[in-house]
Amino acid sequence: MQIVLHLEKTALPARSEILAAAAQAVAAACLLGEAGLPGSPMEAALAGWYGLKIRKVARRASGAGWRRAQDVPGCTVTRASGAQARAIMPGRVAAVPQAISRLQIKGTDLPADAPGAVDGAWPLVAVDASLGMSAGKAAAQVGHGSMLLAAALPPEVAIAWARAGFLLAVREVPHEEFLALCAAPGAVVVADAGYTEVAPGAHTVVAVPGRGTADSN
Template structure:
């Protein structure tokens, strides 16, 4: 079992923009899954890009920012290189890596902290799921970033044929919010690297936050 520690990448960061509609917000698990998929789908569209290669060989830092419907539409129009991922009524934009200290103003003014979505209906389990440590009580934005780290790490370390088959099946992914005991128990059977947080926001440094797990769907 390998571990990935989320660290600050000084040169590049991947922006992920999560739609938080003021009138009809999507449910939390759908939003988390959409953000995670936006990250990997943006990468998989152009994996040979030198910026992606440089970013992916580092700590692959991500910045999950929220936008209301109006700002979300502006981001879609302003960045034609975007990937739009949807899960149920949730939507997220994945963008290529950018210099962390030089984000475009439109992105830089979008908020990172305090992003929350209502609990709503959970996603049904899938053959591939992202397990989150529910005992950490992460906000939606924090959980989305950790889920994106876990899914991206799984993509990088899995056999290409496995990832290609998953993509051909429509990128199905579930979200499992597990209590501490069950989360720790699942570590031994994780299908990908285990994510540990740097502790810059919300939680203690070194906290184990997420991993990908594969299981049969009943």
């Protein structure tokens, strides 16, 4: 799955916000719209993708490149802050649409920010800051996290989360805090394949349910 991050040089979003937009867009692409419509192109693409090694690649776009990305099947999320990301209908690497394949992968980065504490109402997707991942790499990883969390939730809880627009927060946290979150009830941990930036099997992200997505059973 390709993830397009909207990064205009004159109005760059906060790193935590663009990561949150990426995580929400992936969850939405996997669960909303044609994703659940039997026989639809999106449903077929997702079904085929789920049977393969799940990979996500983040690219950056601005101006006309971002506008062209909207014409490719997928799901765009816009945060209250204005941060935007689009998750593209998955497919094989060799078949990435030209409007997406022409977008840059390397050099996709943003400076760390300090967004503050989260209120716990919705899921927290925490990134292990000790790994030093670029924003592009982290965007792919938080997409893994939101997708795995959605799959792990009871159906009625996932539906409620979808109705809320897959609200979540992303925070990059120290390694010790990351390990503590991995032990939290309902937490799902992402182990990376190690194609880029980190070692194979590295735990990059943990997604923890919030009060709005906690299993009441």
